[in-house]
Amino acid sequence: MTTVDRAPGVRTGPEGVPAADRTLGWAALAWTARWLLHPDGPNAGRPWRYTPEQARMLLWWYAIDDSGRFVYRRGLVRRMKGWGKDPFGATLCALEFAGPCRFGGWGPDGGPIAVAHPAAWVQVAAVAKDQNRNTMTLFPGLFSKEAQAEFEIDIGKEIIYARHGAARIEAVTSSPRALEGGRPTFILKNETQHWLLRNEGHAMSEVIARNAAKGRDGATRFLSICNAFNPGEDSDAERDHTAWEKMATGRTRATGFWYDALEAPADVELVPQPTGEDGRLTAEDLDRARESLYQGLLAARGDSGWVDVDRLIEEIYDPTTSPSTSRRWYLNHIIATEDAWVTPQEWDRLAVPDEKVAAGELVTLGLDGSKSDDNTALIGCRVSDGFLFRLGIWEPEKFDGEIPRKEVDAAVERAFAEYDVAGFFSDVHPFETYIDKWEEEHGAGLCVRVQERYPIGWDMRGRKAETTRAAESFHSAIVEGDVLHDGDKLFAQHVYNARRMPNNYGVTFRKESPFSSKKVDACAAAMLARECRQQYLALPENKKRSAPAGPSVYESRGVRRL
Numbered sequence: 001m002t003t004v005d006r007a008p009g010v011r012t013g014p015e016g017v018p019a020a021d022r023t024l025g026w027a028a029l030a031w032t033a034r035w036l037l038h039p040d041g042p043n044a045g046r047p048w049r050y051t052p053e054q055a056r057m058l059l060w061w062y063a064i065d066d067s068g069r070f071v072y073r074r075g076l077v078r079r080m081k082g083w084g085k086d087p088f089g090a091t092l093c094a095l096e097f098a099g100p101c102r103f104g105g106w107g108p109d110g111g112p113i114a115v116a117h118p119a120a121w122v123q124v125a126a127v128a129k130d131q132n133r134n135t136m137t138l139f140p141g142l143f144s145k146e147a148q149a150e151f152e153i154d155i156g157k158e159i160i161y162a163r164h165g166a167a168r169i170e171a172v173t174s175s176p177r178a179l180e181g182g183r184p185t186f187i188l189k190n191e192t193q194h195w196l197l198r199n200e201g202h203a204m205s206e207v208i209a210r211n212a213a214k215g216r217d218g219a220t221r222f223l224s225i226c227n228a229f230n231p232g233e234d235s236d237a238e239r240d241h242t243a244w245e246k247m248a249t250g251r252t253r254a255t256g257f258w259y260d261a262l263e264a265p266a267d268v269e270l271v272p273q274p275t276g277e278d279g280r281l282t283a284e285d286l287d288r289a290r291e292s293l294y295q296g297l298l299a300a301r302g303d304s305g306w307v308d309v310d311r312l313i314e315e316i317y318d319p320t321t322s323p324s325t326s327r328r329w330y331l332n333h334i335i336a337t338e339d340a341w342v343t344p345q346e347w348d349r350l351a352v353p354d355e356k357v358a359a360g361e362l363v364t365l366g367l368d369g370s371k372s373d374d375n376t377a378l379i380g381c382r383v384s385d386g387f388l389f390r391l392g393i394w395e396p397e398k399f400d401g402e403i404p405r406k407e408v409d410a411a412v413e414r415a416f417a418e419y420d421v422a423g424f425f426s427d428v429h430p431f432e433t434y435i436d437k438w439e440e441e442h443g444a445g446l447c448v449r450v451q452e453r454y455p456i457g458w459d460m461r462g463r464k465a466e467t468t469r470a471a472e473s474f475h476s477a478i479v480e481g482d483v484l485h486d487g488d489k490l491f492a493q494h495v496y497n498a499r500r501m502p503n504n505y506g507v508t509f510r511k512e513s514p515f516s517s518k519k520v521d522a523c524a525a526a527m528l529a530r531e532c533r534q535q536y537l538a539l540p541e542n543k544k545r546s547a548p549a550g551p552s553v554y555e556s557r558g559v560r561r562l
Helices: 025-035 052-061 085-098 129-136 145-150 201-213 236-248 283-301 309-317 323-329 344-348 405-418 432-445 464-479 489-497 521-537
Strands: 010-012 074-078 100-106 112-116 121-125 159-162 167-172 186-189 221-226 257-263 362-368 376-382 388-394 420-426 499-503 506-510
Touching: 025 052, 025 085, 025 100, 025 145, 052 085, 052 257, 074 085, 074 236, 085 100, 085 121, 085 129, 085 159, 085 167, 085 186, 085 221, 121 129, 121 201, 129 167, 186 201, 201 221, 201 236, 221 236, 236 257, 236 489, 257 283, 283 309, 344 464, 344 489, 362 405, 362 521, 376 405, 376 489, 376 521, 388 405, 388 489, 388 521, 405 420, 405 432, 420 432, 420 521, 464 506, 464 521, 489 521
Parallel strands: 074 221, 074 257, 121 167, 121 186, 186 221, 362 420
Antiparallel strands: 010 257, 100 112, 159 167, 362 376, 376 388, 499 506
């Protein structure tokens, strides 16, 4: 059988573990091991033990700062189907219900003291009773007999009491008005990829956030558990993902969101790719694809060894299981919408985040600008190998609703000062005045020119045929793996947002709608920077400048160059 090197899963979330004296998680691990049991499966009835991955997650969820406040005010766990999200969530509910889950001061050794909440009120929330049932039915087997006696636990189907009613766990479903005004101490939000506007999921989520905000000392928190969401449905899980991306890229002042996800590598060969004559599949192709899928599933499950990978492969290969379902539920991939220009996986696999472009290197530039409706992006492209890198992305909401064009101008000038710029293509509106300035100051030194007299201004509205050809060339390079980039998160988000747009000349890209908040300007700027580089490569040798010698990032990684 053809073998495939096992690739690690793609992880989102903090690495390692927090400092031992800055988490309540160690006390939580000891308590769950003492009082809880595995509620089902082959280990049913045995003392509860987290996997190392789950233990790491627990330590981060209970991370505290120097004042003893929780680092994270809310969280989300996104994992493949079968990973064990419901049992994991149930143990957190049990811990918040009766275990040491709050900061109680500092001990003699300088470490934190964890104490139980004196009046715990835990809610298990979902938009349908069936979703809550998965969690609520675990509690009778989760609490050991000793725990039930020690904490005076009375287990009912939809509500559980402890300490003569001083603490409780209750199941709640789609009734935002009934939830309004409560003061729960912890909320578990089940399968939030199903929380939609039409089933009052959005209203539920908003009420939960408001109720949690009323908790003392910021200690009331909520945790969502979900599978990969379906982009475009505007689910609660999708909204959370968007919020996390804004925090991760510095586009909001909000902080304190723990987002932990594990997915298969982007290049899993879900559908066998033929290598035989006349495009036929060979036995080696089938073996290679199955091994690729097997390794991808191993990566997505992490150390949840109870997940039967061979059984999942059978399910994935069943003709009734669509590829999009397989990617979402089993590989934990957030798949692109039907009209996506490229998929997140196609773009992400090309990231080389540690690669740097040295001062003085030969580059081309691309700019796509706006005044207030869209973002403005400046992207560079290294001529030697086509490596794309972010030079600047400006969002109007950060500048009182209008792009700071002087700041953009300063970034362009820094690029010309730092690099040897062989060409610069910029969309025209609304930067006409600055393009005139750049052409006057730098035009004479540019090898690549849109027009002889006007080398920089590339009017995408007036050059539809050329723009479409540039978009198709860029798309082919992404799909075929012939372009690499710096892995910048906001740059990537703009690429993810691009939607296919057929026209009389071929297929280019656009925003999902004219007034969409999902911007694509960095994608357009990258296309212009790359097109400028391609035109430079096509010049006669006597029209070029010499680029620095040495291996490219492609050659050092065994990837063919354009």
